[in-house]
Amino acid sequence: MSNAPRPTVYIETYGCQMNVADSELMYGTLAAQGYDAVESPDGADVILVNTCAIRDHAEQRVIGRLGELRRHMKADTIVGVTGCMAQRLGPRLLEKARHVSLVVGPDGYRALPQLLDGARNGERGIFTTFDLEEHYEDVTPRRTDPVKAWIPVQRGCDYRCTYCIVPHTRGPERSRKLDDVVREVRQVVETGTTEIVLLGQTVNSYNDGTHDFADLLRAVGAVDGVRRLRYTSPHPNDFTPRVIAAHAEVGAVCEHMHLPMQSGSTRVLKRMLRRYTREEFLACVATLRTVMPSLVLTTDIIVGFPGETDEDFEETVSAVVEAGFSDAFTFKFSPREGTPATRLPAEDTVPDDVAGERLQRLIQVVRAQSREQNLALLGTRTEVLIERLARDGELLMGRTRDWKTVLVPGDASLVNTYHMVELTGTTGSTFTGAFVKDERASRQPLPMAG
Ligand code: 5AD
Numbered sequence: 001m002s003n004a005p006r007p008t009v010y011i012e013t014y015g016c017q018m019n020v021a022d023s024e025l026m027y028g029t030l031a032a033q034g035y036d037a038v039e040s041p042d043g044a045d046v047i048l049v050n051t052c053a054i055r056d057h058a059e060q061r062v063i064g065r066l067g068e069l070r071r072h073m074k075a076d077t078i079v080g081v082t083g084c085m086a087q088r089l090g091p092r093l094l095e096k097a098r099h100v101s102l103v104v105g106p107d108g109y110r111a112l113p114q115l116l117d118g119a120r121n122g123e124r125g126i127f128t129t130f131d132l133e134e135h136y137e138d139v140t141p142r143r144t145d146p147v148k149a150w151i152p153v154q155r156g157c158d159y160r161c162t163y164c165i166v167p168h169t170r171g172p173e174r175s176r177k178l179d180d181v182v183r184e185v186r187q188v189v190e191t192g193t194t195e196i197v198l199l200g201q202t203v204n205s206y207n208d209g210t211h212d213f214a215d216l217l218r219a220v221g222a223v224d225g226v227r228r229l230r231y232t233s234p235h236p237n238d239f240t241p242r243v244i245a246a247h248a249e250v251g252a253v254c255e256h257m258h259l260p261m262q263s264g265s266t267r268v269l270k271r272m273l274r275r276y277t278r279e280e281f282l283a284c285v286a287t288l289r290t291v292m293p294s295l296v297l298t299t300d301i302i303v304g305f306p307g308e309t310d311e312d313f314e315e316t317v318s319a320v321v322e323a324g325f326s327d328a329f330t331f332k333f334s335p336r337e338g339t340p341a342t343r344l345p346a347e348d349t350v351p352d353d354v355a356g357e358r359l360q361r362l363i364q365v366v367r368a369q370s371r372e373q374n375l376a377l378l379g380t381r382t383e384v385l386i387e388r389l390a391r392d393g394e395l396l397m398g399r400t401r402d403w404k405t406v407l408v409p410g411d412a413s414l415v416n417t418y419h420m421v422e423l424t425g426t427t428g429s430t431f432t433g434a435f436v437k438d439e440r441a442s443r444q445p446l447p448m449a450g
């Protein structure tokens with residue numbers, strides 16, 4: 001064995017959970033080649049920035065950060081840009097940032113070790129080819145969260161929402177084999193993790209050629225030790241009766257769902273090519289609530305999409321109320337180069353100040369609704385899984401099955417344990433809680449199928 005020090009790699013992750021999972025895969029790929037992960041860019045031999053391209057703002061942040069990272073580089077540090085922005089900009093990134101020597105899209109992480117070898121010899125490399133077979137099946141991800149495992153089950157997207165860059169950055173949809181997903185779930189459960197989050201761009205359209213999403217939910221829910229099962233993000237049109245039925249059968253499926261609505265106006269939805277009307281979306285919500293009466297729903301909404309009128313926006317506001325969302329990620333429309341929405345007539349552009357006002361109003365409506373719902377929960381008891389120390393270091397942060405954040409007193413030894421907690425206070429969005437003295441409830445049987 002050589003005594004040469006092992007090279008170190010630092011990865012900084014932006015964007016969605018799929019990127020978080022991809023960073024774990026990149027660390028895994030590089031660990032297999034002898035790299036050690038480090039938690040800071042200072043002095044790292046390799047710095048990778050795993051990027052998001054969903055809105056211009058996300059890209060500007062990365063550009064700013066790439067400039068800053070220069071200060072952390074040693075003379076021989078290799079800097080690479082990976083993920084959606086790398087895929088989107090390709091060679092343009094190398095022109096923009098002279099200190100970047102690698103640009104690798106979401107299907108190219110297998111090539112990282114070779115590209116890094118090349119970079120050490122002064123080469124600048126780009127890998128942005130899509131690979132419809134790529135699921136990184138043979139890579140063991142380096143997981144850092146002991147509580148929750150984020151498991152990609154599908155990559156890419158076949159919808160063509162007119163605002164969205166993802167089909168360009170992540171390529172066509174493909175699903176992992178059900179057996180491979182189940183094998184990975186068994187592995188993470190063996191390490192003590194009991195919460196599984198299945199990831200995909202439109203995760204409920206999962207289909208591996210033999211099995212659909214209903215089969216997947218049943219198979220993952222049946223793995224011994226899986227106590228909480230979540231998935232993100234579904235598309236309303238992919239809730240087939242089979243998939244809906246599986247929710248009633250699989251006890252581990254949690255009572256929270258993040259279901260992107262984007263707009264509450266049928267006219268705008270049509271221009272977004274979302275493929276559902278306001279009524280169809282609300283009907284989907286009603287069906288889901290029938291199978292899961294205590295379902296908590298959160299969503300994504302875009303305001304200021306080209307052509308959105310005041311009336312359209314009011315439809316969005318009223319749909320937030322009708323659907324009963326408990327929270328929402330709200331965004332101002334950001335035109336993405338090459339997407340169909342950029343070809344809508346210029347006169348349809350919503351002025352920035354109008355979009356800004358709509359965003360503020362929507363945020364207020366969502367906050368008020370969330371506050372009202374949360375106040376009504378004070379005094380109730382619920383199961384909390386402790387995730388980590390809270391930011392102030394004095395309290396613990398945990399989550400309910402329906403994705404509420406609860407702060408409770410305690411120390412780090414309680415991380416990754418389940419407890420019954422009484423909700424004692426709320427800021428409107430998060431809760432404080434107290435352990436219920438009679439902890440028999442925390443030894444309650446695992447949720448059963450059926
Ligand atoms: N502008 C603003 N928001 C967008 N999203 C996707 N594309 C855009 C865009 N061009 C939002 C959608 C999506 C979330 C991840 O980001 O709401 O659900």
Ligand code: SF4
Nearest residue numbers: 015016052053054084
């Ligand atoms: Fe994730 Fe979409 Fe951002 Fe890519 S563009 S990192 S898929 S949110």
